[in-house]
Amino acid sequence: MQNVTHLLRARRFMPLFATQFLGAFNDSLFKQAVVLFVTYQLFSNPAKEFQFSAIAQGLFILPFFLFSALSGQLADDHDKARLIRIIKLAEIGIMVVGGAGIMLANIPLMLAAVFAMGIHSTFFGPIKYAILPQHLRRDEVLGGTGLVEAGTYIAILGGTILAGALVSTPAIAAAATIGFAVLGYLAGRQVPPAPPAAERIPFNWHIIHASIELVSATLHIRRLFLAILSISFFWTIGAVLIIIFPPLVKNVLGADEQVASLFIAIFSIGIAFGSVLINRLLKSEVSARFAPGSVIAMGVFVLLLHFVALAWGKHGPGLTTLGNFVFHPMAGLMIVALLGVAITGGMFVVPLYAFLTTTVPKTETARTVAANNIVNSGAMVIGSLLAFGLSSLGVGPVGQLLLVAAMCLVAAWLGWKLHLACD
Template sequence: MQTSMRLLGRRRFLPIFTTQFLGAFNDNLFKTAMVLFATYRVYSDPKVEMQFNALATGLFILPFFLLSALSGQLADTRDKARIIRIVKTAEIFIMAAGAVGLLLPSIPLMLGAVLAMGVHSTFFGPIKYAILPQHLGPDEVLGGTGLVEAGTYIAILAGTITAGFITHRPDIAAALVMIVATLGWFAGRQVPPAPPVHEEHGVDWHIVRSSFRLVNATMHIPRLFLAICSISFFWTIGAVLVIEFPPLVKNVLTSNEQVASLFLAVFSVGVAVGSVAINRLLKGEVSARYSPASVIAMAGFVLGVYAIAKSWQGDHPGELYHLGEFVHHPSAVGLLVALFGVAATGGMFVVPLYAFLTTTVDKDQTARTVAANNIVNSGAMVAGSLLAFTLSAFGVSAVDQLLMVSAMCFISAWLAWKLHLACDRPHRAAS
């Protein structure tokens, strides 16, 4: 752990870490403020609230599905630091549009900014992982990946908590997203050059054809197929949970937007803790051996959240708990512990799989591998969003949808176990 933390003092790591941190903070500050505004200030129907959250999630994810192949090609054939500078410049203009949407307020303009931020993140996503093997040593990649993941979720924590307290002040939210975007632009300019590992090749600008070719070229490799499918199920689970949290908090736990922000914050802290803890357990080794047990434990914690939420009883019918009142509820501590457990075991599950993606392929293929992973992940997350949208339309509550989430954990565990057998224990895989 101390070795990993020392990376924060290196220019080959700190600027990319800071850039990613600020981008994740801004993404989640804006998205959370928008979702809480719509859930608590615009809509009053649990079904509509779930469907709006699913729509916002789907719009943010859609660019990953459409543009990840192009972003991966560009990251592998262009200087990654130069692409970072371009996308961070674009973020300033995107957040300007989002800030106007918050001030008016305008739901279409805010949703447009969420879609544009999805495009921004699509082009930045492959770089944040692919640049690590280029700037770090082989024994530093897992630690660097864990720090990036932990930093990302701490940034999500900060963004979601902040959003919960400033939802009623759109002027402050608008100013803050602009300030953070500007800081991210400055941080991005400090990232050291990361030119292509090999000579540049042509880029296929046909997004459908390039996406199909990229996924086909990656998914036919068994170890990558298993890793990507496992990660995809994890992020599908994460997408459904994030969609459910605000309506669940408002309509089942009868609590206000600060409590909804607390839920997202606890989830973020848990993933960050799990991301760092698994690096300590594995001692720098890239291995999936703990992933199956981690995601099975995650399923158990999801069932714990389900049981507590199902039996929740409010003390003041018709009124929403404030944050202070919520934490004094007899079931609140158990619920938050279970939620933290869901997130921590999820972080322990997914971090080794990301490190596996970037260390088992040639360095000039890492960004494309991550991009192929993003395409499959985003398709699975869109499917999960559509499923949540459809189930809510048929009257399945946010609480009951947690049972579906728990079942999906076992599919992820099965895939991770097959990956462990295929890669960590090759002698058994051959038998």
Template sequence: MTPSFRLLAKRRFLPLFVTQFLGAFNDNLFRTAMIMLVIYRIYNDPAQEAAFSAVAGGLFILPFFLFSALAGQLADCHDKARIIRIVKTAEIAIMIVGAAGLVLHNIPLMLLALLSMGAHSTFFGPIKYAILPQHLQEDQVLPGTGLVEAGTYIAILAGTIVGGIVTAEHAAVGVLIVACIGWLSGRQVPPAPPLVQDAGVDFHIVRSSIKLVSDTMHVRRLFLAILAISFFWAQGAILAAQFPPLVKNVLGSDQSVATLFLAVFSVGVAIGSVAVNRILSGAVSARCSPIAALVMGAFVCDLWWTAHYWPAPSGPLVELSGFLSLPGAYRVLIDLLGIAIAGGMFVVPLYAFLTTTVAKSQTARTVAANNIVNSGAMVGATLLLAGLVHVGVSVAETLLMVAVASIGAAYLAWLLHKACD
């Protein structure tokens, strides 16, 4: 067992890993089941489908923008394990609403549950990274961060596959069961009490958000790391929103191929997340990130090229076996895998950087500030995407936005590397 995977045998890490894994699995089981239900069984219009994917992504992200400052303050001022238990209890109630939406094919209920799961993830997000420096040794933080990130994307893979192949009714039962198991695992996370006594929590979300971001972003190394991560998540938001419409309306394939796309992407990020720790030998450094961003952009360009010249679909949607027999199918899959591996190698060191270059008492706030800026970038990207689709820009052409953004991400990561390594 490698040093990274030995962490899975430790109680100070395993319950957190399992809780995060189950939360990410449930998010994606519900979200994929919802998107597949709406796109393949409710809507039958390419513009509506692309717009729905963008709106759903934006709704999930919106709570990060609104409540991350509050989440960061609460995580630094209270026992992080206790907050985990509260959040996982809320997940059960949220999934009752989501399950009802899936069974009734009720889009407003499903979107309400999606928005609420975004809030759930907002309050859990600062904890999953901020708790690592408190429970792990300094040389274990990068491996721990890599495992959390890899586990998250393996969970995304599993949730995506299950959500893409089961019926809406079975997905409704599944999300409730997983939420209950996550509640049990969350109760096993060891205590992580606040490291300093704080004067209190500012519940004014606008004022506290502005102050948190201002206090964090004036530090140059954090400013560069957060902006670079934001470029990554803006790119990811566009790609995730466009996968189902790209598969159906450009490649002429059914939901089994859309599930495969999301699965390949998830596997790739998991591979990159673990591989970068081996390359850096556990050191927290940004030196691999600029190259990774450029490689990611190159694969996106090739994906655009392939999609742009793909023959116009005709006839019924192609199933998975039929898609794999088409010329260019494996090229598309290799592009997706390359994008994802490079993305994992790009972002994991930057997250580790955020949690190891500030005082442990400030890690949750730092992660929360990052989440605010990231979510703003993602919401902006999805709104831009919806606007472009509305004025007639094709799904394939929006991929060029992602490729251009890779250049900016690489430049910011290079500046961070030059400033800190």
């Protein structure tokens, strides 16, 4: 990565990177274990499996819409390092509840923990981005953001692989989620102080009013609002894809949970690679000039994924294993399509996050990230509801890939508007 690998040896960055890495790893491990456990061991109805995946995704996203305004105010008004310690301590308790849900095969407990992890991520998200311009130089922010994003998706990869391996042993899966939460708390304790950059701000506890006020504050900065809209469409696309993957693998490809984990793993590797690649192409400059082309290419790869899935051969009543899957004649093309979607997606979204943290004063960074999270989560909830509704109408995962491709065109248009506005 362009001139930023030294950050991995610096205390002003490495503890935050490790905390985020462990949090993303554990979040992926828990959510993937829950979805795979329910899809492969509790349900045997394709429509119910798809709908559970959509419900779990929607519950995780909903707190971002409800509580981002509060999280942004807290992050700008308090020492961010202290908040990290409190949030990571809460994660341990959440994983105790979630682990109990997995061991008892209790769906309400599992969904409660998914919702609580959404709250945890809502309050941690603004901090992890807002702390970067506080601890890093301006010419390090894009590279630092890219490292965080790449690390996040490598962590998701690791958590996904481990979930696929542990899903058949619920007790070990539950213990692992608690153990990684403890490690995340210990890493968070090493993050250097990050006191508020201004005097205390008036705190607005009214969730709806605070959210409207926060989003409205971004409207007058054209490039900032265009960046937020572009990121929102990207994560709506991502939400629908994550919902699609488990039922696509089981009911269309006829494959087991290890193949479902492989899909998420490939997606994670691709976004991590795209995050690093775009920083090299831009040479640490905050720019949207590659955004339109990146997301158009993403749409092309989504269409390829659709046609490969459509042409996939019939399978028997038994689920094929990972070993058999990779020898399928069309498996190579499927993997190329998945990897292409992820790489181009990473190239699209990483520079947009750098816009969020460099467009406004440091005193407003966390609230800006929170405003972004509100719009993102609203769009993602709509995407989850749309996927749920289409599934109820009989539109399966293969058909819904066409929806994703169409959404890429909207994201490309927004990326082009952003490029014209600021490059």
